[in-house]
Structure formats: C-alpha cells, structure tokens
Amino acid sequence: MKIIVCIKQVPDTETRIKLIAGSNRIDTKDVKFIINPYDEFALEEGLRVKEKLGGDVTVITVGSSDVEQSVRECFARGVENGIRIWGDGFENIEPLGTAKVLAKVISNMPYDLIICGKHAIDDDSAQVGILLADFLKIPHVPVVIKAEIYEKEAKLQRQIEGGIEVVGVTLPALFTAQKGLNEPRYPSLKGKMAAKKKSIQFIDGNTLGVDIKPRMHIIDMNLPKARVAGTILKDVEPAEAAVKLVKFLREEANII
Amino acid sequence: MFPENIILVILTLIAVLFFLNSVYRLYKFLLLGKKEERFDNIPERIKSVILYVFGQLRVLKEVAGIGHFIIFWGFIVLSIGTAESFLNGFYYKISFEFLGPVYTLLLSLQDIFGVLVLAAIAVSLVRRFILKPERLKIDDPGAKMDALIVLGLITILIFAMFIDRGIMMNLHKDSSLAINATYIPVSNFAAGILAGVSSETLHKVFWWAHNLVILIFLIYIPHSKHLHLLGSIPNIFFRSFRPKVELSKLDLEDESRETFGITKIEEFTWKQLLDLYACTECGRCQVNCPAYLTKKPLSPWHLIHDLKEHLKKKAPLLLKKNSKEENQENEPKILTKKLVGEVITDDVIWSCTTCMGCQNACPVFIEHIHKIIDMRRTLVLDDSSMSQEVQRCFTNMENNSNPWGIGFSARADWAKDLEVKIMGEDSSVDYLLWVGCAGSFDDRNKKVATALVKILKAANISFAILGTEEKCCGETARRMGNEYLAQMLIQENVEILKGYNVKKIIALCPHCMNSFKKDYPQFGGNYEVIHHSVFIQELLKSGKIKLQIPLNSTMTYHDSCYLGRHNDIYNPPREILKSVEGIKLIEMDRWGEKSFCCGAGGGRMWMEEHLGTRINETRTEDALKTGAEKICTACPYCLTMFEDGLKAKQKELKVMDVAEVIEQSLESF
Ligand code: SF4
Ligand code: SF4
Numbered sequence: 001m002k003i004i005v006c007i008k009q010v011p012d013t014e015t016r017i018k019l020i021a022g023s024n025r026i027d028t029k030d031v032k033f034i035i036n037p038y039d040e041f042a043l044e045e046g047l048r049v050k051e052k053l054g055g056d057v058t059v060i061t062v063g064s065s066d067v068e069q070s071v072r073e074c075f076a077r078g079v080e081n082g083i084r085i086w087g088d089g090f091e092n093i094e095p096l097g098t099a100k101v102l103a104k105v106i107s108n109m110p111y112d113l114i115i116c117g118k119h120a121i122d123d124d125s126a127q128v129g130i131l132l133a134d135f136l137k138i139p140h141v142p143v144v145i146k147a148e149i150y151e152k153e154a155k156l157q158r159q160i161e162g163g164i165e166v167v168g169v170t171l172p173a174l175f176t177a178q179k180g181l182n183e184p185r186y187p188s189l190k191g192k193m194a195a196k197k198k199s200i201q202f203i204d205g206n207t208l209g210v211d212i213k214p215r216m217h218i219i220d221m222n223l224p225k226a227r228v229a230g231t232i233l234k235d236v237e238p239a240e241a242a243v244k245l246v247k248f249l250r251e252e253a254n255i256i
Numbered sequence: 257m258f259p260e261n262i263i264l265v266i267l268t269l270i271a272v273l274f275f276l277n278s279v280y281r282l283y284k285f286l287l288l289g290k291k292e293e294r295f296d297n298i299p300e301r302i303k304s305v306i307l308y309v310f311g312q313l314r315v316l317k318e319v320a321g322i323g324h325f326i327i328f329w330g331f332i333v334l335s336i337g338t339a340e341s342f343l344n345g346f347y348y349k350i351s352f353e354f355l356g357p358v359y360t361l362l363l364s365l366q367d368i369f370g371v372l373v374l375a376a377i378a379v380s381l382v383r384r385f386i387l388k389p390e391r392l393k394i395d396d397p398g399a400k401m402d403a404l405i406v407l408g409l410i411t412i413l414i415f416a417m418f419i420d421r422g423i424m425m426n427l428h429k430d431s432s433l434a435i436n437a438t439y440i441p442v443s444n445f446a447a448g449i450l451a452g453v454s455s456e457t458l459h460k461v462f463w464w465a466h467n468l469v470i471l472i473f474l475i476y477i478p479h480s481k482h483l484h485l486l487g488s489i490p491n492i493f494f495r496s497f498r499p500k501v502e503l504s505k506l507d508l509e510d511e512s513r514e515t516f517g518i519t520k521i522e523e524f525t526w527k528q529l530l531d532l533y534a535c536t537e538c539g540r541c542q543v544n545c546p547a548y549l550t551k552k553p554l555s556p557w558h559l560i561h562d563l564k565e566h567l568k569k570k571a572p573l574l575l576k577k578n579s580k581e582e583n584q585e586n587e588p589k590i591l592t593k594k595l596v597g598e599v600i601t602d603d604v605i606w607s608c609t610t611c612m613g614c615q616n617a618c619p620v621f622i623e624h625i626h627k628i629i630d631m632r633r634t635l636v637l638d639d640s641s642m643s644q645e646v647q648r649c650f651t652n653m654e655n656n657s658n659p660w661g662i663g664f665s666a667r668a669d670w671a672k673d674l675e676v677k678i679m680g681e682d683s684s685v686d687y688l689l690w691v692g693c694a695g696s697f698d699d700r701n702k703k704v705a706t707a708l709v710k711i712l713k714a715a716n717i718s719f720a721i722l723g724t725e726e727k728c729c730g731e732t733a734r735r736m737g738n739e740y741l742a743q744m745l746i747q748e749n750v751e752i753l754k755g756y757n758v759k760k761i762i763a764l765c766p767h768c769m770n771s772f773k774k775d776y777p778q779f780g781g782n783y784e785v786i787h788h789s790v791f792i793q794e795l796l797k798s799g800k801i802k803l804q805i806p807l808n809s810t811m812t813y814h815d816s817c818y819l820g821r822h823n824d825i826y827n828p829p830r831e832i833l834k835s836v837e838g839i840k841l842i843e844m845d846r847w848g849e850k851s852f853c854c855g856a857g858g859g860r861m862w863m864e865e866h867l868g869t870r871i872n873e874t875r876t877e878d879a880l881k882t883g884a885e886k887i888c889t890a891c892p893y894c895l896t897m898f899e900d901g902l903k904a905k906q907k908e909l910k911v912m913d914v915a916e917v918i919e920q921s922l923e924s925f
Contacts, residue, residue, distance in 0.1 A: 012655050014663035030665060032655050186647045189508065189516050189637040189740050 001055030001151070004114045005046040005079070006102060006132070007039040009063055009070045010122040017223065024221040035070045038117025041177035044184040046115050047078050049149045056080035060105065062090065062098050068200055075195035076187035082198070087205030089212060097212030099131030104208045107136060113154070114174040118143050133174040141167050141175040264345045264467065271471035278478035279486065282533060285571035292525035294494040301493045308492045314619040318540070320383070323376040330369035337366045337417070338470055345467065353432050364439040370414045371442050377407050391539035394558060399537060402481045409469055409476070416466035422446030423462065426454035487533025488620040494527055495621035500822050501612060503629055505778045506739045517634025517737065520595050521567050522574060528627060532564035534620040541614035541624065546853040547607040551868030554607035556614035556624040559600065563627070566599045596631045602641065603867060605631045610735050610858030611817040616849055632737025649862040650738055653745065657727035658693040659862055668723035670695070670702040674709050677720035683756040687719040690772070692765035693728050694892030700899060701892040705764055707919035708788050714922055715800040719762065725752050731771035736859035743779070750781040760784045762791050766818035766891045773823070787819060789890045789914050793828040796835050803921040806837035812844055812884035814875070814898070815851035816891035829890045829914045836921045842882040852878060856893035876901030880909070887911045
C-alpha cells in the first residue's frame, strides 16, 4: 500500500506569538515549531496502516528549509520518504495554492491512500485536504475518528454533530484526521538516529507551473487582548454585590 | 572395613569439588556480564569489608539485625571448631589444643555462640513463619522453603555439636573437653543428660551427623539464599564509591548498538550481576520502598530475587550455547524470554520513584536503582513503550524545555516585578540562581522562588537568573530513562553556562542540584552547587540576614529524597527552621534517612498513579499524625505532593518551603 501523508509545520500551541510591528506577519524568532497536531494523527494512522498491510509512507510538505526538522521527525517515527516543496513567492501561499501544488506533485506518484490533518492549528483554514481530494478526483472523508483500511477500500467513522457517521469508500481516497483517531507514537532512539541520515527529496515549486498567486490579502492582524486577573467582589452585601456586578458587566465587560 | 578417616576425606573431597564447581559456574555467569571498573580505591574497599562484613554496621541499623550479628559471628567461631573436627577426622593427631588458654577460650565461645545462635534461629523462625512482618514477605514458596532448610541445617548442626561434645566428655574423662568442663557449661549440661546413654557408637553417629551436615551445607550454599555468604563479601568490597546513584552515561553516537537499554540479563555489568548473588533476602529494602508499601507491583527485594532466578536459569544455557554452535531452531524458551516485559514487568519498572529507600537500607550495598533505570531506558529508547503521560512529558520538555509544556518564553515571567538580574544582561555576578521548571512555571512554587529572591536581596547577594535561556536540567528525563532527551538538555545547559562562565549555582530544587552534582560533570559541567536551604543556613550563620519576626507555630519537616538520602542534607533545613523564634519542630515517625518519599521522584510526578494507594497521601498522613500546624519541605515536588495530599484528605493545613518560612520571619512590615 502506498500511503501519502501531508504535513504542515506550525508554531507550538504554547508559543507566545508576537507580530512584526507594522506588518501582518508573525515574528518567527523565538517561535518553537512543531508538526501540526492533527497531522500527527494522520501520520500515526499512515504508519499503522503500513504496519498492518505493508507498503510505505511518504510525507509531503510545502515549506521552507526550516521545515526539514519536522520531516526528520516523521522519518524518526518510521516514514520511508519525505518530500519538501518550496519556491519563490511561496511565503504568501494560500490553502488553495498549497492544494494545487500538492495535487500536481502527487498526481505523478502512485498512491492508494492520502491522509491529512483535519486542519492546521495556525491559520485554521481546513481547506487543503478537501481541495486536494477534489483536484485529484478522489473521494474525501473529513474529520475521521476511526479508520479501518483494507487493500481496496476503507471504512471510516467521522464525527458529526451529535453522533458518528460511518462511511465506506473505495481506494484511492483521502481522509482528514481528527483527535481521537489514535495516540501518536514517540520515536525510538534508533529511529531518531536513522532519521538524521535520510535524505529529503526537494522539489522546486516554481518548476511545477502552478499558479499560486494569493487571492486574498490580509488587511489587519491583531493579538487577542491580554487576559487580566479576575475581579472578586469581597466583603459586600449580596444585594450590593449584585448591583455592582450588573454595572460591571454592562459598563466594563460590555456583555449585557 | 574402610577406615573412617578415608571415607571422610573422600566425602569432603567430593563436597569441596561440588562446591568449587558451583562457585566456578557462578563466576562464569558473572563473566557473561559487561565490563565495569570497580578496582579503584582498594584501601577504602578493605575498610568497607571490615566495617560492613565483620562489623555488620548496616545490619545492625535495626534491632532485628542483632540476630544476624550473632549468627554471623557464631558461624565464624563455630567454623573454627568445625575445621578442627574435620582435620582431626582426617588424622586423629591434629588438634588445636596447642593453643593453650586460647583453645579454652575458643571452646567456651563455641559453647556460648552455640546457644546464642539457637536462640537467634528460634527468633528468626518465629518472625519468618509466625509473625511474618512486612519485611519478610515474599510470594515465592521456594524462597520460604530455602530459609527453612538453611535454618534447619544450622539447628541440626549445633545440636549435633553439643550432643557429641557431651558424649565425648562422658567417654573420655581425660579429653580436653572434659578438663575444661567448667568453661563449657552447655556441653557439660549435655554430658549430664547423656550420662547413661553415652557410647562410642552414639558418638560416631553424632560426629558423622555434624560433619555430614557441614558437607551438605557446602554443596547447598551456592544454590540457596545463603549464596549471600559468598556474594555479599565481594559485593561489599566492590561497592560504589562514586557519588550516590550516579547514572551511567550512554554513548548515543555508537551506531553499532542494537539497543540502548538493558534488554537481556547478560547486558548488565558483572557488578550488577554480583548484586544478585549478594542479596540476603532480608527484605530491608522492601519495607523502605514507597512503591511496595502502597501496594504497587514493585518490591526491590523481589526485583533482585526475580533477576537472580532468571540469571541462574538462563546463564547455564547461554554458556552452553556459547561453547558450541547449537542449532538455532529449538532454542530453549528462557533464552528468548524478554527481560523487560516478561521477567520484570513494565509496571514494576515504572513504579519506582528512585527514592533510594532500598539502597540506603540494603546491608550489602545492592544498587537497585541503576537496574531499574537501565530497564526504563530500553522501554523508552528502544521500544518507545510508555504511557501517554510520559510521552507528553517528554514532548513538553523537547518543545518548551519544561515538563509542564508551558511556552518557554514565559519562563522568567514570575520574576518580572522582582528586579532580578538576567545573565544575558549582566553576568558579572557571584551566583547563578537556578530556578528550575517548578519555580518558573508552577504557581505555588513561583512563590517559593519569589521568597528566595527576597532573601538573597536582603542579604545583598550578587546573583542573576538565566531567564528564558534556562532549560529543564534534564534530571527527570534521565531518571525516566530518556537518556537522549536528558543529554540534549544537559549539553545545551552546559553550553549556556559556559557562555556566562558560571562557577557557583544556587539551586531551588534538590533534583536540579543533584543533577548538577552528578549528571553534569559527565558532560563537562563542573560547578559548585548549593541548595537554597544550605545557602540560607550560611546566610544566617554569617549574619548576612537577621530574623526579626517570631513565628509561633509547630512544624514538621519532610526530608526530600534527593536532598536527604541522595545528598546527605538532613540538618540545614531543620537548623534554619529552628533559628526562627517560636517555631517548634515535630518529627514524623519516618524522618532523616528513613524519610518516606512524597511519590514524585524518578519522573513519577508526571505519571498517573493507577496502581495501589497513593504515596503522597500516605506521606501526608505521616505528617498529619504529628499534629503539627504546618508542613515544611525544601523541594518543589514534595511541596506539590503535599498540597495534593492535603486536598485529598480535605485538610486545611499549610505546606511551606523553608525559604518561605525564613522570608516571613525576615520581613518587618
Ligand atoms: S528507589 Fe525507592 S521506589 Fe525505587 S525500588 Fe528503591 S525504595 Fe522502591
Ligand atoms: S536487596 Fe538488600 S535489602 Fe533487599 S532483600 Fe536483598 S539484601 Fe536485603
């Protein structure tokens, strides 16, 4: 079985994001980057399918050379091949562009199964998986929490509002991973050492002939307001406290 | 008929050959292990043997040890008599009589020790089979049988000796025994009872009984728990003189390695295997083990016992296999049995808090913790087999350099309003204050860090922190078996400290301190490290800080394992508490080197406690029993464990770090 997992490198959830003053960009200095957590579920599922059915797993990412550390992390966990795509103008790539680039590269490769994370935690677009499936003209099943993969088909459970939907698809197909699908593994030391020596295939994105021109432009980007410590109304009569509370909610918190 | 002496010589030769053969085999088993250097420091080693073998110092730490002391010395004294009896049996003219008064003394001592040993055995039997204290509990029926056989043989031996002596005194009124009758009251008493029945035949019967028991003993020892007679002396001789529980450094660059932890018994070093022979099955480790006492599957004694049984089963087959090219197909099962997972289960390995209760109590200096960590290493590094919490903890340390996983850039937030120097801005200071992850990220422990800063400022100490450049010290990762992550963190820290030319470190956490003392030198990081409690004590002594406010309160102080047993710091925290006017210290039942772990060491802080009862609650009960108004600690982990323990017990008691107490007494507003 040929399995492809698409990953994205994102800032660690705990990183304190700073913006470059006067721009709509985040300052990547002092930012710890990790593999997008949902992509980790995708990766783990890919590895498990391989371990069950045989074959290999290829990881593909669109990213600058900084992203190689994440690809190596995938190697350490047991991935066979890694491909990185990048080129001039890719800094401003949008989900649509990413999906096109991926589709272009993947369409020249053999594959039975493509797995993506349900969305990336940095920009929350949740588009690449679905667009990619569309471009490749294969079935797409989003937000999967349980996967049973066989040689020619798959039975996938997906989370829907208030319940679970079980979907059957024939392969090749693409699905996106939701939390709960599995528990990602921690790489062994042998895996880590082997990963250092593997080579990552680089594809120059500019040679693909794909239009990645941005379709939108960001007008403004702001950090959320810093959280302030809560106010506790102490030593006041209940009636008085209620009055104060209403006043606070109306005038300061602007909630009522 | 064959002359008796020839029969004795032949039987003795056979027994000795059996014995030597067993010893040689045991020696060959040891050689299966890996290399380890333990031949340094010979004079100290000899001293250890004198103190701990002949002086039985560790055995005597508890009252029950007196029994062993008696049996041990009885054994030596009686052996002299036994030797004489054998030599005399070989050739009738040999006797130790020429020693004159010394001989009389020997006879007399043998008499006295004979009775004492019988008494000690009686007590021992009662304890082992009737009272059954926690210490002596083991599931293996073989181990119980073994104890019974050995104690039984010694009893027969001594009875045979007394009876034979009595008969001899009756039969040969001119024998040295009869002449010395007044000095050997017990034998004399036996002579009285046996007056009517003494005969040459009866003498022969008991003489043979005595000697045969000795020979049986000789053959039996290497196969029994009394293997410790052979194993303990070399084990004490080869004991570690390195810093306490210093872990081995793994060569992670070695690409020829298939595995990094211990996956097979023969991957332990010869000294680690010798430990197994030395175990006296006394159970002292067990009754000092927080994991065992809270009903977890780990008992340090059983661990050693199980490893020993496995070695004894596997090693002969290994030797056979090494000597000839066996056909690989039908390998005996034991050769493929997994050490980690099958012989010793994962739960056993993860239950350990590395508190050192076991090693501190063990009379023969067995090192349990290294074995446990070595096996953890295989779970983590080779098999990646660990719980989700452990994995999360590792990932947090990797991504944010702290086990909580809070963004690393928040590391110095606690000190924002304290006007603390940051090394990156000004490194011309005397001390680096190493805050540690708890002091930096845990809300409760941030207060301790703050209190310490106030004390240092009051004393006008020139110090700085690393701020966001500080990373987890790696202590926890290393003790959780993640040598790779630990080495990464340690090396990064060593580099940073080198950059600021750091020489002296004040550590807020005993775990960090222990790591700086014992882990960092292996990576080129050599510092003078001082725990904050010791530093505060010095400030008080030198008058750099003066306590002004009396605090009327009763307190109980809990010894952190890594401050106490691991680093012998018991007094400074107590001293500084006592220097505050109005504080009355009440000790818990288990304190000092007997202190009971809070449950957080060895990475247990980051693991769920699914098995047995909770260690921290047990310890909290200890503290509550004292009736003290406050609980005092000097370790952030202990602080957290007590807070949780008190919450679980729904008690409103306050837990404080010693630094906080001092800071309260310091401030005058
Ligand atoms: S170190 Fe502590 S927890 Fe671990 S085996 Fe020894 S006594 Fe038990
Ligand atoms: S390991 Fe040490 S303390 Fe534990 S049973 Fe054996 S000899 Fe006793």
